Amino acid sequence: MFSNRLRQTASRIAPRLHQKSSSSPSAAAIAKRWHGGPHVAADAPTITVTFLQPDETKKEVAARIGESFLQVAHRNDIDLEGACEGVCACSTCHLIFPMDVYDALEYPEEDEEDMLDMAFGLTESSRLGCQVLISEEMDGIMVEMPKATRNFYVDGHVPQPH
Amino acid sequence: MYRRIQQPLHLLASRISRHCPRQRIRPFTSRSRRALDDDSSSAAAWKIAIVGSGPSGCYTGKYLLKSDAMANSQIDVLDRLPTPYGLVRNGVAPDHPEVKSVHHDFDSLFMKDGNEDNGQNLLNFYGNVTVGTDISLEELREIYDVVVLAYGCESVRPYDFIQNSKLEGILSAREFVSWYNGHVDYEWVGPLVEKALKRGSGQQQVVVIGHGNVALDCARILAKTREELDPTDIAARSLNIIDQQNRREISVIGRRGHVQAAFTIKEARELTRLDDANFVVRKDELDMGRTEASKQEINAARPRKRMEKLLTDAAAATSAMKNNTDDDDSQKKAAEVHLRFLLNPTSFETKDGSSLSHVTCERTRLVGDAGSQSAEGTGEMETIEAQLALVSIGYKGVAIPGTEEWYDDKRGILKNTHGLIEGSKEDLGGLYVSGWLKRGPSGIIGTNITDAKDTVASILHALKSSSPVDPKEGWKSIDETLKEKGINPVNWDGYRRIDAEERSPSRKRSELQPREKICSREEQLKAAFSS
Numbered sequence: 001m002f003s004n005r006l007r008q009t010a011s012r013i014a015p016r017l018h019q020k021s022s023s024s025p026s027a028a029a030i031a032k033r034w035h036g037g038p039h040v041a042a043d044a045p046t047i048t049v050t051f052l053q054p055d056e057t058k059k060e061v062a063a064r065i066g067e068s069f070l071q072v073a074h075r076n077d078i079d080l081e082g083a084c085e086g087v088c089a090c091s092t093c094h095l096i097f098p099m100d101v102y103d104a105l106e107y108p109e110e111d112e113e114d115m116l117d118m119a120f121g122l123t124e125s126s127r128l129g130c131q132v133l134i135s136e137e138m139d140g141i142m143v144e145m146p147k148a149t150r151n152f153y154v155d156g157h158v159p160q161p162h
Numbered sequence: 163m164y165r166r167i168q169q170p171l172h173l174l175a176s177r178i179s180r181h182c183p184r185q186r187i188r189p190f191t192s193r194s195r196r197a198l199d200d201d202s203s204s205a206a207a208w209k210i211a212i213v214g215s216g217p218s219g220c221y222t223g224k225y226l227l228k229s230d231a232m233a234n235s236q237i238d239v240l241d242r243l244p245t246p247y248g249l250v251r252n253g254v255a256p257d258h259p260e261v262k263s264v265h266h267d268f269d270s271l272f273m274k275d276g277n278e279d280n281g282q283n284l285l286n287f288y289g290n291v292t293v294g295t296d297i298s299l300e301e302l303r304e305i306y307d308v309v310v311l312a313y314g315c316e317s318v319r320p321y322d323f324i325q326n327s328k329l330e331g332i333l334s335a336r337e338f339v340s341w342y343n344g345h346v347d348y349e350w351v352g353p354l355v356e357k358a359l360k361r362g363s364g365q366q367q368v369v370v371i372g373h374g375n376v377a378l379d380c381a382r383i384l385a386k387t388r389e390e391l392d393p394t395d396i397a398a399r400s401l402n403i404i405d406q407q408n409r410r411e412i413s414v415i416g417r418r419g420h421v422q423a424a425f426t427i428k429e430a431r432e433l434t435r436l437d438d439a440n441f442v443v444r445k446d447e448l449d450m451g452r453t454e455a456s457k458q459e460i461n462a463a464r465p466r467k468r469m470e471k472l473l474t475d476a477a478a479a480t481s482a483m484k485n486n487t488d489d490d491d492s493q494k495k496a497a498e499v500h501l502r503f504l505l506n507p508t509s510f511e512t513k514d515g516s517s518l519s520h521v522t523c524e525r526t527r528l529v530g531d532a533g534s535q536s537a538e539g540t541g542e543m544e545t546i547e548a549q550l551a552l553v554s555i556g557y558k559g560v561a562i563p564g565t566e567e568w569y570d571d572k573r574g575i576l577k578n579t580h581g582l583i584e585g586s587k588e589d590l591g592g593l594y595v596s597g598w599l600k601r602g603p604s605g606i607i608g609t610n611i612t613d614a615k616d617t618v619a620s621i622l623h624a625l626k627s628s629s630p631v632d633p634k635e636g637w638k639s640i641d642e643t644l645k646e647k648g649i650n651p652v653n654w655d656g657y658r659r660i661d662a663e664e665r666s667p668s669r670k671r672s673e674l675q676p677r678e679k680i681c682s683r684e685e686q687l688k689a690a691f692s693s
């Protein structure tokens with residue numbers, strides 16, 4: 001019951017991005033790479049969020065309130081893919097949120113859950129970066145990018161022959 | 163492994179420039195100037211070829227470009243088709259435009275007009291070049307320091323274990339998919355599909371064999387109305403044949419139960435949202451599939467739990483629908499998609515001696531432990547009438563000439579260690595593999611990202627301890643080599659001309675249609691070389 005209330009409050013502070021796939025963009029839009037997500041002015045107020053990258057390094061960035069996590073990552077050269085350009089049709093912007101932040105967010109919609117089911121390294125607090133928007137309350141949080149399997153060949157581990 | 167003779171960068175550059183178009187000379191960007199001045203940190207001028215421009219080739223290129231070690235390098239992507247992006251163009255269903263939009267990301271990797279002088283390293287496209295036929299792998303390895311094979315799966319797993327698999331009206335899903343996506347080599351499929359569908363008088367019946375996403379794609383495309391398909395990039399040649407004229411019943415069958423099915427929930431859910439088609443799931447087949455082991459499988463993974471719910475709900479909806487429509491024909495929809503489980507197709511049958519009339523299946527039951535249950539025949543047979551059968555049991559990689567010694571026929575891959583093909587000839591450029599050819603035909607587009615990063619890590623690791631190949635006496639660039647062979651590659655600008663023509667309003671059915679594909683190689687080449 002308590003957590004339910006928390007969710008309701010959270011839905012006010014952390015609006016979800018509702019975006020459906022758009023039809024194919026014009027040639028001009030192609031030339032200038034197009035990213036799905038709300039338009040947030042460059043001088044919008046910012047908070048600080050940290051991305052824990054797959055190689056375990058941390059990157060602290062200024063995130064504009066109202067942007068999606070995917071947009072924040074792209075603006076800051078963080079390797080979060082977003083192959084479908086932020087329309088909830090792939091799972092390449094999968095992020096793992098701290099449990100308390102996850103709990104405070106509005107529930108993901110069915111379509112997002114469907115895509116998460118295909119995500120590599122799914123956890124209890126996984127979300128798609130294109131579907132979660134930055135809100136003031138998130139200041140200081142750290143989100144984790146799922147770890148890829150390591151290339152032991154390069155990292156010096158001798159693989160077992162098979 | 164690599165020959166270690168250092169060649170001054172500017173010499174190499176002037177050599178290349180004699181034969182290459184302007185766009186391919188890179189050492190004069192500000193970035194490489196710096197590299198030249200500061201020779202300890204100078205990035206070498208590697209020459210890398212990527213064979214195949216599908217997601218794995220593009221992601222391999224993308225992550226190579228991101229490495230500082232590649233600042234002065236030339237990375238060429240070769241494809242046997244005049245158009246890039248592999249299955250993004252020729253596999254992904256036309257009604258999944260949001261999946262196809264990954265091509266914008268790929269577009270930005272390639273060399274284009276006005277993009278040459280910003281110091282940004284880009285990929286060069288060489289379309290219309292078949293490696294293994296037009297140019298041999300050995301020749302490529304003479305030209306390049308590194309060759310990455312990313313040519314995907316050009317074939318399918320054989321299905322002649324089903325009797326009479328050569329009857330008219332039986333196609334592989336790969337053939338069907340390539341055809342509706344306008345692949346230039348599959349025009350011949352159209353008349354066969356048309357003929358088969360026409361044989362279904364009153365009701366057209368199609369059996370799709372297999373329980374992966376490709377099988378569901380085929381079923382969904384066949385179940386959609388003209389209105390649903392019209393705004394997609396489905397080729398006009400196919401839309402006119404697929405267009406519903408009669409009632410259509412599509413049965414998707416698989417040997418095992420719903421818990422073992424390989425399709426994912428997004429694709430299954432789409433079948434519940436069709437405009438004019440009912441999705442039919444039988445409760446008894448779900449029950450048969452719920453063995454103790456299956457229950458463990460469901461509980462062990464969230465995607466399985468969610469799928470279980472979706473299909474249970476669909477079965478309940480099926481029963482409700484049946485009660486409503488049994489005595490009211492007007493409520494019937496144009497198409498029905500039956501998702502069937504625990505049926506093993508044993509033979510295709512014919513009544514007229516040449517074309518398919520029905521598929522005989524054996525009912526199976528699940529045996530074995532959770533995670534490794536298999537289907538065992540029960541002896542009970544069922545026949546499903548069908549004029550068209552699409553076999554969707556998996557794409558399969560092939561060995562192009564020169565790769566036979568590393569080919570694993572069972573898996574259809576080239577044997578490798580993290581993308582490195584070991585034991586390849588020492589005096590030639592390094593050989594790597596990426597994508598479906600490296601790990602087999604599974605996973606989504608995103609899976610090729612981690613896969614490509616893995617191969618790129620292996621390449622960069624190997625290059626750290628070597629230097630670019632010193633061109634031998636008589637060394638020829640890729641452009642010279644192709645020219646001598648009389649092969650006219652489609653470069654990036656050529657592809658953009660094809661792309662522009664496909665998008666031109668005069669070709670399209672409506673403004674909503676992203677493009678009307680050019681479906682013949684000759685016409686594509688005509689567009690590419692027009693100026």
Ligand SMILES: Cc1cc2nc3c(=O)[nH]c(=O)nc-3n(C[C@H](O)[C@H](O)[C@H](O)COP(=O)(O)OP(=O)(O)OC[C@H]3O[C@@H](n4cnc5c(N)ncnc54)[C@H](O)[C@@H]3O)c2cc1C
Pocket residue numbers: 090213214215216217218219240241242243246247248249250252253254255258261291292293294312313314315316339376379557562596597598599604605606607608610
């Ligand atoms: C029908 C279908 C639907 C799919 N739908 C989806 C989807 O909705 N969402 C999703 O995420 N994933 C989807 N996938 C999966 C996705 O397409 C693959 O993961 C991906 O395309 C594999 O990339 P690849 O580069 O290894 O192979 P490919 O995409 O097949 O690329 C291989 C390239 O190599 C070229 N080539 C072949 N032989 C030669 C040669 N001898 N010389 C030069 N070039 C050559 C080919 O022309 C092709 O361009 C689908 C796959 C299929 C088959």
